[in-house]
Amino acid sequence: MQVNVSYKESMPLRGTNGAGHTTLFDTSLQYHGTGSAPSPMEVMLESLAACSMMDIIGILNKKRREVSELTAHIDAERAEEHPKVFTAVRIIYRLQSSDCTITDFERSIELSMEKYCSVSAMLRASGCRLEWSAELVQTKGTERTLS
Numbered sequence: 195m196q197v198n199v200s201y202k203e204s205m206p207l208r209g210t211n212g213a214g215h216t217t218l219f220d221t222s223l224q225y226h227g228t229g230s231a232p233s234p235m236e237v238m239l240e241s242l243a244a245c246s247m248m249d250i251i252g253i254l255n256k257k258r259r260e261v262s263e264l265t266a267h268i269d270a271e272r273a274e275e276h277p278k279v280f281t282a283v284r285i286i287y288r289l290q291s292s293d294c295t296i297t298d299f300e301r302s303i304e305l306s307m308e309k310y311c312s313v314s315a316m317l318r319a320s321g322c323r324l325e326w327s328a329e330l331v332q333t334k335g336t337e338r339t340l341s
Contacts, residue, residue: 203265218251235280238313239268245313249306250287250299257298262333280317285326292333300328334335 199209199219206220211293219234221227222277232240244330254261264287271282289299307314314324 204228233313234273235278238280239283242283242311242313242317243268243298246285246303246311247287247305249288249310250302251303253305254289254291254294254298257290257302259298260291261289261294262292264288275302279320280322280324283317283325285324286329287326287333288329290333294330296328296330303328 195212197209197211199207201207206218209217209219211217217237218231219237220229220231221233222229227233247264248264251261251264267286267288269284270280272278273281287299288301291299307324307326318324
């Protein structure tokens with residue numbers, strides 16, 4: 195895996211992966227940025243959510259559970275001194291589904307956070323405490339055929 199990050203005269207930084215996809219990084223005016231894009235640490239939290247959500251969706255799909263909508267809200271704490279690493283992260287996952295049970299949803303989160311999600315593993319290895327909770331909203335199902 196390779197990526198490139200470039201700076202040309204002003205923020206934001208532009209990250210590009212091998213497929214040509216771009217990610218922008220910035221910081222606040224206080225730190226000589228423009229505030230036009232997320233900071234690297236915010237992108238790390240977004241990456242944690244995206245990594246675990248991809249796992250959760252895949253696990254629920256294998257269980258033939260409908261996923262109408264899935265969101266993750268993250269609240270994080272950082273160390274007071276440099277390097278200001280994450281010390282605690284709390285995630286609230288919210289799923290809208292017509293047929294998923296809270297047991298299946300919680301188990302999919304547990305599998306992601308403890309076995310599959312590389313981002314959560316890296317954060318735990320750094321000493322960060324990870325906590326999560328699940329909220330399930332049952333929606334009226336639509337008829338569908340499972341193949």
